[in-house]
Amino acid sequence: MKRKILIVEDESIIALNIKETLIHFDYDVVGIAANGERALHLAKTKNPDLILMDITLQDREDGIAVAEAISGTLSAPIVFLTANDKNKTIERAINIKPYGYILKPFKEIELKTAVEIALKTFSENQKLSSEITDVKSENISLQNKLAVEQQASERFITLRHGYIYDNENSVLLFNGATFKLKDKENKLLKLLMKNLGKIVTVERIEDFVWDGELVGEGALRSLMFRLRQKLPKDFITCHSKIGYKITL
Structure with missing residues (x-):
């Protein structure tokens, strides 16, 4: 031309x-x-x-x-x-x-x-x-990733809406007190926190929460519904047909 x-x-x-x-x-x-x-x-x-x-x-x-x-x-x-x-x-x-x-x-x-x-x-x-510009964008992405990884390695991780996760005891805190969750809810939260900022697939969640036991496809949906009902709407985000994640 x-x-x-x-x-x-x-x-x-x-x-x-x-x-x-x-x-x-x-x-x-x-x-x-x-x-x-x-x-x-x-x-x-x-x-x-x-x-x-x-x-x-x-x-x-x-x-x-x-x-x-x-x-x-x-x-x-x-x-x-x-x-x-x-x-x-x-x-x-x-x-x-x-x-x-x-x-x-x-x-x-x-x-x-x-x-x-x-x-x-x-x-x-x-x-x-x-x-x-590409290098700067990549650098910012890397810095964000490192920040998330650094947060995940610390004992107390500050989350949205004033929630804090205690990595050492694997519990969620709110207003200085342990947030009450059932065993499988805590287990699910623990897996998501280990992968903070990343999407955790449905298959991986089911395998971790139910220790490899085969469960019906509605089991996770039911568990996730109950957990999300106890937390703010955007605390755990759903990624259709892929999985779930928690972001800082």
């Missing part, structure tokens, strides 16, 4: 020459704008892959300010075009982190090279940003 380029240039002859050059190099020119308002409109509606931005636009409008405004709404590399080689102008342009800067007049090969470098660099930066 051809890469889409928006030209923001107030001198029509220069803009048309740039357009012809880009088409010759097999790019798709999605529009030409001579001012900031038109440039913003085309950037939003055409979603270009790259923007060639003249620093001085129609009626002496500031192209750098226009580029900054576009950057706030569109993620695309910007390459500046200018006949102004003053240090202050260059410094201002650099501050918005463009992907290129071409001084007029320029040769066709210079334009082609600047566009190709900008597109490649932008693509690599996007890929790197995505990889960094």
Whole structure:
């Protein structure tokens, strides 16, 4: 697919020459704008892959300010075009982190090279940003897992709604007192707490609570119903056709 380029240039002859050059190099020119308002409109509606931005636009409008405004709404590399080689102008342009800067007049090969470098660099930066996001997400997931495992290894685990689980004695506490549960209810709770934050399958629960004894399919449902009736609604979550879990 051809890469889409928006030209923001107030001198029509220069803009048309740039357009012809880009088409010759097999790019798709999605529009030409001579001012900031038109440039913003085309950037939003055409979603270009790259923007060639003249620093001085129609009626002496500031192209750098226009580029900054576009950057706030569109993620695309910007390459500046200018006949102004003053240090202050260059410094201002650099501050918005463009992907290129071409001084007029320029040769066709210079334009082609600047566009190709900008597109490649932008693509690599996007890929790197995505990889960094994935690493951060994985790191957060790992930290959460470690936090759960650390909690599970401690004697007293703070749960929702003010409940506390005593790992050493395998009992649930509420308001400083042992929460009254029947034997199988306590056994079921103990298994879920050993696997805090993880879904425990129906088969594993049945095997643990009934010590491998074969029971009817309604036995666990009945036991779980009685236990959940004694606790807050979201204390034990059901995962349809898979199992149950307790989350911190």
